[in-house]
Amino acid sequence: MFSPLTHDDPHELGAYRVMARLGSGGMGTVYLARAASGRTVALKTMHARIAADSAFRTRFRLEVDAARVIGPIHGARVFDADPLAETPWMATEYVLGPPLDDAIALSGPLPEPAVRVLGVLLCAALAQLHDSDVVHRDLKPSNIMLTVDGPKVIDFGIARAMGDDRLTRTGAAAGTPAFMSPEQATGQDHTSAGDVFALAGVLTYAATGHGPFGTGQPADLLYRVRYADPDLTGVPESLAAVLAHCLHKDPADRPTTAELAAQLSTDTTTFARHLPESLLTETGRRAASVWRAQPHRLLPPVDTSPQAPTTPMSPALSRRKLLTVGGGSVLGVAAAGTGAWAWLGPQNGRDNGKGAGGSKPKPATSRTTANPDMDWQVPISTSKATIVPPAPLDIGGIAIADDKGVRVLDPADGGIRIAALSKAPAHQCVTDGYHLHTCEPPSASAGPLSIRSVDISRGKLDPAAVEYQDFNGELQGTQLLCASEDALYLAAGQGKQSGEGIGFSGDQSWFLLAINTKTNKIIWRQPLPRRPESSRRLHFLAAHATDRYLVLQRETSGGKVKLSVRDSRTGNLRWEQPMAVSEPDDVRGVLAVAYDTVYPAAGALRALNLSDGKEAWNFGRSRRTGPPAVNDFVFAVEEGLGLVALDPLSGELKWEEKGGHGADADLITPPIAFYRFVYSNSPGQLRIINAETGEFRKAYKATGDRFFAYMGIPEKVVAVGADFMAAYPVQ
Incomplete structure (x- = not known):
């Protein structure tokens, strides 16, 4: 769950804007944060009160190193880190999926095939660490995230190099008692065999819902770990023998990760197939929720000393707003919104994969009747009047806008998830990842500009459109450019529709607009150059919005292309450069923006700073x-x-x-x-x-x-x- 920020939480760290709290412990706090590029991360920080201690800083640096060692397949990808900052921090992939303990609480113990595939994949993760002479030392259910592609191991706060005891006092036990190895419980050297012991405890928990040494006070748990036989009640018989071997008190009697993987041997190619449907639905819910998170900060505590008034403080967030902040654990930023289709029922306009006869719609083309490398193929229909070729939109499914209107396809087989969502053409449809914004045709000639924003993630498929009386909704040159979390950017015009080309005329006035999608109010407008009356070219070829910048590829009336960057909050032009493009359509709909940098789509490969357009580097x-x-x-x-x-x-x-x-x-x-x-x-x-x-x-x-x-x-x-x-x- 997301929690609101406290009054003294940081607003930004590095290039990341802090959005919400994910959790806090003795070492530090983990935040949900977002970069200007839109990338969402888990931002781990160290408490200020311990940041001055060189030993804790060293431990934080080693945690960063260990997270990088395990890599993006078996762990959370590390995007950036600054262990030397006043407040040390690390930005990692925000993993899409619940931790194992939450998953078991939600769906109950996993079936044996799921436990086996979980074990094999975790063996691969630990082997990658051990091959680099790193041991995790705190493997437990809450440090294992379940994603549709496999488990990811996180939290390397006490990981260290094998044989390196500089950060552990002799006789001190560091870790979680319920999943410690006996040697770790007595403060002895924890080798790769200790991680295997902990992994067996994790797999016991996955299969039964309880650890092999029960629950209770730390002292009791440490005693059982050292002296008691493991409790494998409820573990399938064939699996219990394998786990018992791993839980030997003597490290030399335990198998290696490779030997354990061989004993668990199973098909690991489709991890999601082994997970309960309820877990897949929960993954989708968490993915959708991350994009709805907004920064909410609690007020400072009221001073209740005699010198100050003692009137009660109003709550900073209503229950409704707190629920809006609630969410889970993601990644992949790019996957946000996926899985939300499980929330949509027939009353919301979706047929849940069934047609009128109750059967699932079949893809238009199977892989056996077409290209064997292809998963599916569907026809699209574009007339000669189409201004912009259709391009897929990623919105928890694959949305496409053509002559048949806007519909959403199932990425697995190309079947229709939502049909006839809108009649808007391709150049009047954009998405922010969970809303689909479209222009709706006016009910009468020269009617006002009408924009409809469909909240796909919550299943709200038929909201009322918002009208903007100052702009003509009939103009074909109206163009939705891009959308961020709270703003929609578009080109809209005033004046009458012409009968030529797209319909530009000399008495029209065109503007670049930003609309606040929470209030539906126009934030700013900037005038655009006039277009020739016979032109069949729109104002813009591509657009991308960040928290601070609006990046545009604009086509001039003379057929030239300019790359420009505006302040997304005011619309003011920051800089503009010509692009060496012979055919403007070659760069239509494609724009590379990341890390406060834009990479022009033509000419020598260069990196330009979004802030001022200066060249950061040139491959040349x-x-x-x-x-x-x-x-x-x-x-x-x-x-x-x-x-x-x-x-x-x-x-x-x-x-x-x-x-x-x-x-x-x-x-x-x-x-x-x-x-x-x-x-x-x-x-x-x-x-x-x-x-x-x-x-x-x-x-x-x-x-x-x-x-x-x-x-x-x-x-x-x-x-x-x-x-x-x-x-x-x-x-």
Whole structure:
């Protein structure tokens, strides 16, 4: 659950804005925080009262190092950290999924197949730590997050290098008594065998709902850990023998992680398939809730001394607002909103996967009747009057707007989740991840601009549209650009519709607007240049909003393209630069913004500061026309090289694509980056490359004018062509 901030919690740390409390303990506090790019993180800090102690600072630094060692697959990805700051902090992936103890409380003990696959994957996580000579020392249910892709191990506050006892006093027991090893309980050296002991306790808890040494006072638990036999009541018989072997008092008698994984051997390819439906629903609920979190700060405590009035303090938050702040544990920022479909019933406009006859709608094309590399394909319909080609929108499903209207597809099979959501064209639809904002056609000629914001995450599919009388809703050039958590950005016009082109005319006036989506009030408006009456080109090609900046790719009346950045709070122009673009459509709908940096989509690969447009670095080796993808690295397609990976801070080349497949790479289609692999387009192929090394893995047979990353559940590579949309599996 999210908790409101206290009056003395920080407003910002590093580049992150603090949003809510996730928890607090003896060492520090963990916050929900958000970067200007929109990335949501778990921000762990150290209490000021202990930050001056060099030993505690060293422990915090080691925690950061251990979190980086386990990596993003088995742990929470570390995005940034500053152990030397006045308040040491670390920003990690906000993991999507509940901790194991919450999961058991919600759904009860896991079935044996789920316990086995959990054990195998946790063995892999511990093996990665142990291979780097690091031991966790505090493995317990609350430090294991269950995601649809597998468990993630977190909280390395007392992890350390094997054999390093500088931070542990002789005879002192550091850890959680119920899941300690006997050697740890007596303050002796805790090796990898101690982590195996703790893992067996965790798996016992997963299978039964109780630990192998019960509950009670720490002294009682420590005694049982050292001398009592484990209580494996309720553990399936075949699993009990394996766990008993791990719970031997003598470390030398326990199996290694590799030996334990072999004894637990099971299929680990589809972890989510082993989880109860209630846990998958809870994961979706938590994913949706993270985007609704808003900063709420409690007032300072009232001074009740005799010199001050003793009138009672009004509550800082109403119960309703406190419930709005409530949520859970995410990641992947990109996955927010996923799973919310379990909340939508037929009364809210969704058929729950069933048509009129009660059967689940089938995908339009199966993988056996089309490309075997393809998961599914559906037709899309675009007329000659279409101003902007449809592009998928990520909103807890894949939304598409074409001549048939706006509908939401199931990413798993392409079946329709919500049909006829709106009649708005593609250039009048945007999403902030959980709301879908659309322009609705006026009921009469020259009616007012009407905007409808559908809250998909809460199942509110039919809210009333909000009208803006100053603007003409009939104008085809009206364009919704992008949306942030609390603002919608658009281009809207005044005047009459013309019969030519899009409908521009000399008596029209056009404006760039920002609308507060909480109050529906216009925050600011800025005038836009006039368009030629015969123009079939919209004002903007792409847009992206952060907390402070609105980044725009604007097409001029002369067909040139300019990259501009405005203050998102006032609309004032901060800077603008021309872009070397021969065909404006090559950069339509694509814009790379991350870490307060924008990477222009044409010309040499450069990184520009959002604040002033100054160049942070320039790769400058060859010509590139497509925008990069940004993850841990900046991934770009370079002429003659194929895919390259650069350090986002320095522009240093990390690797060039290996395997000789990059020479014919498409220089216009941007690459797509997931956590482990990057996808790059070639004629008739979509190449899959290891994101860490640049090694070529395989290629899909794939066609499409554009490719997109769907980061929901399940993740997909989405291809869009002139008359189809298709999905490919993510490796």
